[in-house]
Amino acid sequence: MTIREAAEALRHRRFSAVELTTAALGRIERFNPALNAFITVTAEQALNQARQTDADLAAGRDRGPLHGIPIAVKDLFYTRGIRTTAGSPIYRNLVPDYDAFAVSRLEAAGAVMLGKLNMHELAYGITSANPHFGAVRNPWNAKHSPGGSSGGSGAAVAAGMVYAALGTDTGGSIRIPASFCGTVGLKPTYGRVSRHGVVPLSWSLDHVGPLTRSVRDAALVLNAIAGHDPADGASSRHPTVDFVPDEGCSVRGLRIGFPESFFFERLDTDVELCVRGAIARTEALGAEIKPVKVPDMAAMNAAGRMILLCEASAMLEPHLADRSQFGPDVLALLDQGRLLPATDYIHAQRLRRQMQREFAQVWSSVDCLVTPATPNTAPRVGENTVKLGGHEEDVRLATTRLVRSMNLLGLPALSIPCGLSDIGLPVGLQIVGPPFEEALILRVGAAMEDGGVGIPPCPVA
Amino acid sequence: MKDWTSIAKAAGLDIPAKDVGRIAPSLNALDETFRPLVRNLTPEMEPALSFRADQERA
Numbered sequence: 001m002t003i004r005e006a007a008e009a010l011r012h013r014r015f016s017a018v019e020l021t022t023a024a025l026g027r028i029e030r031f032n033p034a035l036n037a038f039i040t041v042t043a044e045q046a047l048n049q050a051r052q053t054d055a056d057l058a059a060g061r062d063r064g065p066l067h068g069i070p071i072a073v074k075d076l077f078y079t080r081g082i083r084t085t086a087g088s089p090i091y092r093n094l095v096p097d098y099d100a101f102a103v104s105r106l107e108a109a110g111a112v113m114l115g116k117l118n119m120h121e122l123a124y125g126i127t128s129a130n131p132h133f134g135a136v137r138n139p140w141n142a143k144h145s146p147g148g149s150s151g152g153s154g155a156a157v158a159a160g161m162v163y164a165a166l167g168t169d170t171g172g173s174i175r176i177p178a179s180f181c182g183t184v185g186l187k188p189t190y191g192r193v194s195r196h197g198v199v200p201l202s203w204s205l206d207h208v209g210p211l212t213r214s215v216r217d218a219a220l221v222l223n224a225i226a227g228h229d230p231a232d233g234a235s236s237r238h239p240t241v242d243f244v245p246d247e248g249c250s251v252r253g254l255r256i257g258f259p260e261s262f263f264f265e266r267l268d269t270d271v272e273l274c275v276r277g278a279i280a281r282t283e284a285l286g287a288e289i290k291p292v293k294v295p296d297m298a299a300m301n302a303a304g305r306m307i308l309l310c311e312a313s314a315m316l317e318p319h320l321a322d323r324s325q326f327g328p329d330v331l332a333l334l335d336q337g338r339l340l341p342a343t344d345y346i347h348a349q350r351l352r353r354q355m356q357r358e359f360a361q362v363w364s365s366v367d368c369l370v371t372p373a374t375p376n377t378a379p380r381v382g383e384n385t386v387k388l389g390g391h392e393e394d395v396r397l398a399t400t401r402l403v404r405s406m407n408l409l410g411l412p413a414l415s416i417p418c419g420l421s422d423i424g425l426p427v428g429l430q431i432v433g434p435p436f437e438e439a440l441i442l443r444v445g446a447a448m449e450d451g452g453v454g455i456p457p458c459p460v461a
Numbered sequence: 462m463k464d465w466t467s468i469a470k471a472a473g474l475d476i477p478a479k480d481v482g483r484i485a486p487s488l489n490a491l492d493e494t495f496r497p498l499v500r501n502l503t504p505e506m507e508p509a510l511s512f513r514a515d516q517e518r519a
Binding site: 352 | 476487488491494495506507
């Protein structure tokens with residue numbers, strides 16, 4: 001069931017928010033021991049909230065489509081009175097006295113918060129094999145990773161524990177778990193959603209966004225959390241719109257860019273087949289599929305990695321006196337960042353501006369781009385390399401290869417499921433748009449979803 | 462290739478030698494891609510830093 005369906009049922013009194021929340025808590029109790037998606041479950045608080053939302057609805061106080069809907073947030077969003085760990089012992093005693101901007105917006109919209117989701121340690125990685133809170137497992141196959149860093153968010157949404165989850169994306173950390181868990185994941189434009197009250201990893205690359213089971217559900221969450229926040233220095237004043245695509249929305253006449261070079265190189269065969277199939281379906285739905293040349297994406301990834309390494313090490317340097325607090329993979333990245341000179345960080349930010357200018361040219365010939373979200377499906381838990389196109393690659397570098405540049409450019413990017421591999425793992429497709437064109441990429445995603453691009457529900461959902 | 466152990470020592474960083482050895486290949490690979498990009502930058506290309514004085518509040 002999607003948010004829209006649940007919202008409709010709530011208003012027709014087919015069930016109450018308390019019943020919906022109780023059912024969601026039951027699923028958490030049933031599946032979380034195997035999936036380890038949650039670090040903290042706030043059952044009592046959730047039921048109290050649900051009772052209040054039922055009372056509000058009965059009294060005619062309808063706060064909109066998220067009213068009474070069970071959700072959860074990655075455990076790096078500040079939650080008043082609830083421990084916020086960022087998946088690290090560094091924050092083991094952090095109990096914030098205020099809510100993150102996005103959390104308070106969801107609460108104002110009537111959503112019922114079920115708890116805090118497990119994640120890659122400090123959001124610095126893509127496996128969510130957290131050494132302190134345990135590895136998150138993929139609901140499609142528990143031997144496989146859910147991706148990360150918002151791995152608990154992807155797993156909880158795919159397994160039907162919650163209807164929506166908040167994640168963060170610094171180099172693909174919403175779109176990768178969405179791709180691996182078969183959910184929708186939206187990284188909005190940089191500045192579209194406030195980062196206030198979110199434990200940072202990389203100030204200039206961090207984005208906040210939703211993971212959901214449908215494109216329109218992602219739009220509903222974006223409606224609630226988008227908008228200017230003076231408490232976030234990077235928050236944009238760009239006007240917000242209703243992001244929810246119309247029923248019967250169409251891709252007819254849209255010019256959809258197909259960047260074959262780079263984005264269609266070194267792919268898992270199943271990924272390539274599914275994504276090409278989805279593109280063919282989109283063409284049949286009336287879109288004009290245009291081959292397009294994009295600037296040097298490998299160079300963008302290098303600049304993005306340089307900025308991330310430097311900013312993350314600066315952010316976490318105060319804690320590095322005690323190296324035992326970090327898992328080996330995160331510590332290795334933090335050490336790398338400390339060895340890079342300031343001049344390289346400045347150069348990377350100069351390259352970022354140059355690349356932004358170059359990439360802006362792409363939008364003169366197409367309205368959006370469609371690419372695979374990840375070149376691979378979910379690797380097995382503990383797998384450090386992946387073989388793609390005959391080359392053995394580091395699993396982190398391979399998995400972030402097609403998504404990282406969109407953080408550097410700050411562009412909105414949506415991952416939607418578009419097929420299953422031969423062993424039944426989801427494949428994700430990425431739709432990228434010009435700055436602040438979330439409504440456009442959501443429309444394309446919804447039209448594709450309506451047109452038959454998608455996957456069956458997760459077996460445990 | 463850079464001598465990362467000496468760089469760590471010169472910067473006064475307390476990173477064990479075996480850990481430096483473990484991360485050196487990643488740093489070298491990044492440097493190999495990054496260095497040629499820097500050579501092509503022109504002086505008028507300013508960094509994309511987001512700081513704006515009018516946004517700062519007391």
